[in-house]
């Protein structure tokens with residue numbers, strides 16, 4: 749598994765505002781989207797392209813276009829939805845599938861309550877979006893789901909991660925093609941398995957507590 753942890757002052761600056769309890773919900777949403785666009789640049793470094801011949805007003809030349817099947821973006825509801833626009837801005841022709849997952853706050857086990865994905869993901873490059881990689885249970889289950897559907901390459905993009913979460917994804921990936929892109933690697937987990945220092949509950953900060 750390849751792991752990339754962002755190291756850019758603009759990302760750290762935006763993360764600092766995001767983490768701050770005083771940051772309002774509209775600003776939080778905007779920052780998640782902006783951070784996603786910055787992380788997407790790194791996450792799509794290996795996106796598959798093929799040669800594409802065009803004519804400029806001056807001369808014929810060969811550039812590239814995205815290969816078919818087009819990449820599939822999979823936000824994990826709810827919190828991953830906040831990252832979708834930032835990703836789609838960078839890859840507007842990509843397709844989008846959805847996975848709804850919730851972590852049981854007692855057992856910490858994820859359950860999948862919604863799924864809207866192509867029946868077969870054979871030959872697909874998938875980009876999974878979830879801001880929080882805590883114990884790693886949710887993302888590991890999502891990655892397994894995509895490989896079971898035939899995906900051959902999964903890139904996960906998280907705003908914050910923990911060493912425990914990275915280890916869990918490493919285990920889940922085995923020898924399959926997985927890339928993990930993180931905005932920051934935090935210290936670890938507290939007794940409630942929240943990321944420390946983290947930013948609290950990402951879904952609640954994006955959308956409120958109506959889902960609880």
Ligand SMILES: O=P(O)(O)OC[C@H]1O[C@H](OP(=O)(O)OP(=O)(O)O)[C@H](O)[C@@H]1O
Pocket residue numbers: 824825826827828849850851852856858878879880881882883884885886887913941949950951952959
């Ligand atoms: O790594 P884990 O320990 O599995 O925890 C991380 C998961 O928890 C959060 O979702 P949550 O279950 O709160 O759902 P929500 O997005 O609807 O708030 C987060 O967005 C991840 O999906």
Ligand SMILES: O=c1cc[nH]c(=O)[nH]1
Pocket residue numbers: 827880882941942943944946947948949950951
């Ligand atoms: O810190 C955490 C852990 C899980 N889910 C969140 O939204 N935040």
Ligand SMILES: [Mg+2]
Pocket residue numbers: 827949950951952
């Ligand atoms: Mg939540």
